[in-house]
Amino acid sequence: MTTAATGYIAKFKVWRGDTEGGALEDFEVEVNEGEVVLDIIHRLQATQAPDLAVRWNCKAGKCGSCSAEINGRPRLLCMTRMSVFTREETITVTPLRAFPIVRDLVTNVGFNYQKAREVPSFVPPQDLGPGEYRMMQEDVNRSQEFRKCIECFLCQDTCHVVRDHEDNKEAFAGPRFLMRVAELDMHPLDDAAEQGLDRKATAQEEHGLGYCNITKCCSEVCPEGIKITDNALIPLKERAVDRKYDPLVWLGNKIMRRGQDT
Amino acid sequence: MATEATERPAPDSPPPAGGVTAPGRAAIRERHLRTDRWWLAPAATAAGLLAFVIYSTWRAFANTDYYAAPYVSPFYSPCLAENCEPMKGGPNFDLLGGWWGLSPAIIILIFPLGFRLTCYYYRKAYYRGFWASPPACAVAEPHKKYSGETRFPLVLQNIHRYFFYAAVLVALILTWDTVLAFRNSDYEWGHMGLGTLVFLANIVLIWAYTLSCHSCRHIVGGRLKHFSKHPVRYKLWGWVGKLNERHMFLAWASLISVAAADFYVYLVASGAFDDPTLF
Known part of the structure; x- marks a missing residue:
């Protein structure tokens, strides 16, 4: 040769x-x-x-x-x-x-498509029609980082929660789709909460956020350099804490009648 | 271009079932195929943390040589029991009275210890370094079952923000201790020793680490959906985010600086070293 x-x-x-x-x-x-x-x-x-x-x-x-x-x-x-x-x-x-x-x-990466289907999609605001959506850049910066995802599923592959434990695949959505939940929960026009879908609580209850032990392998392998753990998973964990583990936030929401996201 | 199928290698015997060798996946026996020194980072992390645990345990239980006017060891501040050394203008807060017979450091260290134990960076560090869950990326962990932070006791990691509140109070008191370090050993103001510089470096790193916390980032603004409606909190969130990018560095730097500040006080208090006076 x-x-x-x-x-x-x-x-x-x-x-x-x-x-x-x-x-x-x-x-x-x-x-x-x-x-x-x-x-x-x-x-x-x-x-x-x-x-x-x-x-x-x-x-x-x-x-x-x-x-x-x-x-x-x-x-x-x-x-x-x-x-x-x-x-x-x-x-x-x-x-x-x-x-x-x-x-x-x-x-066969079908697992990822199944998990994608399990995340409820963007809920359009009821009082706005197509073409009437207006968003400030500072409100969408966070979500835009997550939109760089090319769905190569390297993060899903390296995440030890499913890589090392096949039995967790049913309960755990994986970093890519928890990031999708975070993206939607941070979306300034997502109307899910107003229509009865609490993405913060369901991240923990239905998508297995608690399985993540933030060891950051997803961020290490991301070819797009998305800071999945620091900017999506940990903020989502903190939002889940607001809903499920922080009595002061719960009490504050009751007293101030805030319940709504600001 | 050749079109004939090539002769395929004889398949290896099937790997043991489970984890990365689960049925249906590529039949590769090795639990990982990494060729780099993947073990170095978790080993160094474990060694560093272990060294701090040994040192701080010795110092916390020693109950001696923690005050050399005007310096008080950060391990013993604030001092919440009656059996503390009197520190003029210093952090004596006798909340527990005389029944506490152990080292007073144990009372207060629970809070910074809890803050660091539940810290998002340290969780990564000790999950990898001590629990091998996972030891490194794409290196199979040795555990058969994994439930992460969904169950007791690890579900308690979710109280991190409460330890953050406590850590802010402790940092405020350590700031006051640093102000007190601008006295000399006769409690006269307007002086500085080498110890003052050590305390200054320590408190800057303690604050930087505390404020770079992920819970702090969430509390100051991360929990908002519309930054545009809260410009001040958006600004704060941005600043904390800048610090947060260096959270790992600050975690280590402040861990070392707090041990160094304590050791400096130990050297001066035990008479092994005289604090050089700058002015």
């Missing part, structure tokens, strides 16, 4: 298999300057393993399709530069380990 002047041959281990089982398979493959891991996976498909299954789309870190684990760390294949590895090290690529395997590097 020939390589360009700046190229080299890298050692890879790629997990190959399906629901029946599988194993790490060794490859030696050409790497050129400026390439990312997804380029190398594509080269493997082109030259050595044409039936290697991998999910990908944009190659720009925006579609969230090519999530996998590289040297044991959840990452996007297309955003992991080969230059972060030494030429001597063997690079191990496996599928996401929190979700059911389909084949090779492709997993």
Whole structure:
């Protein structure tokens, strides 16, 4: 095999298999300057393993399709530069380990779509029609950070609550969808509370916020750099405390007849 | 491009069921495949916290060498029992009377200890460092069951804001102790020693850590839905948010500074060291 002047041959281990089982398979493959891991996976498909299954789309870190684990760390294949590895090290690529395997590097991420459906959507204000929504920038800044999410589900994959405990999947929505609850609860026009849906209480009661022990792995792996724990999960925990664990807030709301969000 | 399917490797024997090796997931036996030194951060965290626990336990139960005029150890302030050393103008508040026979530090340390134990940063630190839940990201934890903070006793983490209120009171008293440190050993005002600088650094870090608290961030403005209707609280929320970004650093810096301030007082009170007078 020939390589360009700046190229080299890298050692890879790629997990190959399906629901029946599988194993790490060794490859030696050409790497050129400026390439990312997804380029190398594509080269493997082109030259050595044409039936290697991998999910990908944009190659720009925006579609969230090519999530996998590289040297044991959840990452996007297309955003992991080969230059972060030494030429001597063997690079191990496996599928996401929190979700059911389909084949090779492709997993079934349906769990996440099920959890997405369980979060009640935006409740439009009753007194405003389409085109009449007006919001101040300072009121939407917080939510806009969460809208950067590309739904790669790396946070869901790395969260030990479900990664290490399959039985928690039913009760726990995961960081991505607790962030969605936080986004809606902070939304200046969301009318859920007025229409009887208390997102603060349901975050704890129905979406498993209490399972989160704020160990911040979701924030560590987020390719968009969203501060999921500090800006979504902890504020949501504090809001749940307002509803469920703080007698002073409860008393204050009763005396001042505030109940409504301000 | 080749089109033939390649020969696949022989499957490994199935991994033990459970957690990251649960049925249906990719059959990988290893509990993690990380190649970096992932163990270093939790090990260093555990070692640092353990060192503080050992030091503070010794000092809290020692009940001696905690006052050297004009300095009082932050571990013993405010002093709420009768068996405290008299501290002229200092934090003697004899609320419990004479029945308390143990070290008075134990009474007051419950509050800063509770504040730090329920702190969102320290929770991450000790869940990872001591309980390995998880030890590091994508490294499987050793526990078979996990209920997080949904049940007793960990559901009590939700009272963090009450410890924050107590921590503010303690910080106010430590601020007064720092003001008192501008006296000399004869209680004359307008003097400064090396200890005054140690106390100043400590109180700045204590306040920065206390105000950078996530509960503080929520209370000053985070709980609002419409910042535009509360411009002052929005401003405060922004400032606390800036501090909050450094919460981990401030947690460690203030932990070290409070131990250093106590140790300084210990050295001076035990006669091992004379406080150098600056003016």
